[in-house]
Amino acid sequence: MEGMENEGNSSHDPQLSEQTQAFVKGPEHLENVYVDKEAVYKLTEGLLSHYLPGLQNSKRTLQELTQNQLILLDTLDQEVTKFQECNALLDLNSLFTEAKVYHNKLVNIRKEMMLLHERTTKLKKRALKLQQHKQKEALEREQQREKELERERQLIAKPAKRT
Structure with missing residues (x-):
């Protein structure tokens, strides 16, 4: 979640799925995205x-x-x-x-x-x-x-x- 804040996302939603978190964190995590x-x-x-x-x-x-x-x-x-x-x-x-x-x-x-x-x-x-x-x-x-x-x-x- 800290990665999301570093990426400029000001909304802090604890229910974001891991896939969405991976997408928001950066393109290096896209390989495992559903x-x-x-x-x-x-x-x-x-x-x-x-x-x-x-x-x-x-x-x-x-x-x-x-x-x-x-x-x-x-x-x-x-x-x-x-x-x-x-x-x-x-x-x-x-x-x-x-x-x-x-x-x-x-x-x-x-x-x-x-x-x-x-x-x-x-x-x-x-x-x-x-x-x-x-x-x-x-x-x-x-x-x-x-x-x-x-x-x-x-x-x-x-x-x-x-x-």
């Missing part, structure tokens, strides 16, 4: 009845937490998808804005090209008129020169024919 199967069964039942409800409750709580986490993950995935769609819409809006800017640029370039086409057409007509006018003037000068040459030929004295 184990009552019914006592082991009852102790096991008591231990299970004491801890099992709490463990089962903890298990249910953990399962609920796991289920809630899965639901939360699904919700987060949906939110991420929504944000991605919003970003895609923003990208799409910026693409439409950019397309509108380029469309306006194309319209302006087309107007400019039409204006340039009109100007070049007018310049071609004017150049043709000028060319025709110059040709006419050149022709008139040539005709005038020929007239003057003919006139000079007529003015040149011709020797009279001897008869």
Whole structure:
């Protein structure tokens, strides 16, 4: 019994069996220990009845937490998808804005090209008129020169024919 007190057991029960005393004194006395199967069964039942409800409750709580986490993950995935769609819409809006800017640029370039086409057409007509006018003037000068040459030929004295 002194061994039990040395082992830290403060309860002093004189009815402890020798087997129990041997178990309490230390593992070196375990060789001669008799184990009552019914006592082991009852102790096991008591231990299970004491801890099992709490463990089962903890298990249910953990399962609920796991289920809630899965639901939360699904919700987060949906939110991420929504944000991605919003970003895609923003990208799409910026693409439409950019397309509108380029469309306006194309319209302006087309107007400019039409204006340039009109100007070049007018310049071609004017150049043709000028060319025709110059040709006419050149022709008139040539005709005038020929007239003057003919006139000079007529003015040149011709020797009279001897008869």
